[in-house]
Amino acid sequence: MKKFILICFMVLILTTITAFSIGSISSAKQYIAYEANFTIEIDGVERNFYHPIVSIDDKAYVALTDFASWTGRTATWLPEQNKIRVAERNNDMSNKLIIYTDEVTGHQGFKDSEGNIVIEAKDEYTNVYPFKEGLAMVCDARRINPSPRYGFINRKGDLVIPIKYGTANDFQNGVAAVRTPYPNEGFDYTNDCWTFIKKDGSLLFDKEFKWADSFSEGFACILTQGIPAPTSDDGNKRYSYIDLSGERATDLEFEKASRFKNGYANVILNGVEGYIDSQFNFYEGKR
Secondary structure: OOEEOOEEEEOEEOOEEOOOOOOOOOOOOOEEEEEEEEEEEEOOEEEEEEEEEEEEOOEEEEEHHHHHHHHOOOEEEEOOOOEEEEOOOOOOOOOOOEEEEOOOOOOEEEEOOOOOEEEOOOOOOOEEEEEEOOEEEEEEOOOOOOOOEEEEEEOOOOEEEEEEEOEEOOOEOOEEEEEOOOOOOOOOHHHOOEEEEEOOOOEOOOOOEOOEOOOEOOEEEEEEEOOOOOOOOHHHOEEEEEOOOOOEOOOOOEOEEOOOEOOEEEEEEOOEEEEEEOOOOEEEOOO
């Protein structure tokens, strides 16, 4: 059954950890992670999704990066101001493909800016996501047990990367972080296995991680200790960074870590909030 739910935005949820969480969930009394059908109204248009959400004390949460993907806008968490900045929609629609939902099948495809169908809604997958670097992530949400699978299509609609991953991030600089599917129904974070693929579907390197974020400025954040679930045991988690060869870029391990931007990344090291540079020198305080 489709549900209307109130979407509250958090940075520290599910597939990506891009910055520090908004507020604290450590005091939450009830935490449930599951995948659900729901509808979001964006700019007056209703769109259906089957996607992981987290319920904490009767409020529903999705990833900030997912919100940005759904709306076609850039959403940035500004920790020093304790707010989210959502950029205006790009009005240049000349080369933009727009997601549409087939009224009969409920599957999604793409139209151009004039409303012409460019990529038909197909039986192979149910949901599509905006194009990034020439590829669009697609999802077969009918596979509930085990969980849904993700792959990628090109702008011709050809499936160029098979629909086999449990989670996938968009491509950035030709690389995407992907997770192997959960073996059973629901979330089994204890068996998470992340790696990185190139646009031809081949592995960037032969290494796997408990959790991995997308590469940014040559580094990707990985989970080195703990379970990659947004639970109240965040204090037991530790993060570090790898380079494009898959090797650890630093021996430092952080309680919190974020993507690099303009040469720096926000972190918490030994309980101290600060930031690091690309040489992994730690500086206390805010930039």
